[in-house]
Amino acid sequence: ILNVEQSPQSLHVQEGDSTNFTCSFPSSNFYALHWYRWETAKSPEALFVMTLNGDEKKKGRISATLNTKEGYSYLYIKGSQPEDSATYLCSGANNLFFGTGTRLTVIP
């Protein structure tokens, strides 16, 4: 069992603010970390697949970094918009173990 933890559990930010959240995992035997965005009443949407230590990936205003040696990944959102409101999930061991998510609310 891989203990994947996400923090914070929930977050409220003002429109235009930048924000970030964390996914932590045991650093031994790392294999593929995934980030997802899950909007209410929709399917979880794949954001990034992170495989190598030092990986940095970007999709529009959203980016992610990976540190496998210390066991964490950060997700950054620059200039948050109301449509960014969603739960952001990460998973370790190539989708075998998920965190409980960070619920982001962007206030207009």
Place this chain on the structure above:
Amino acid sequence: DAGVTQSPTHLIKTRGQQVTLRCSPKSGHDTVSWYQQALGQGPQFIFQYYEEEERQRGNFPDRFSGHQFPNYSSELNVNALLLGDSALYLCASSFLAGGPNEQFFGPGTRLTVL
């Protein structure tokens, strides 16, 4: 190009009954994974099917079983339903089991056990 589809959307069963949930993967995908998501938790991995065989299994009892068909679609069966089986069941598909490839989720089936 249809994404991952699941049926039914919602289902109500009583304790002791059996249920079958269905999933069609995204076009071009050959691997299907099933997850259970209870309120307040992240998705819990049930099992993964590839080439019509169960490739990996999470910590779920034998009451949970599955099948993958030659067209890559899949079914999740749960026998002897318990109240605790009430959850959102998510299906996800990907290409080439085991590789760090993007996984696409369906909208889920909401199962309520009374």
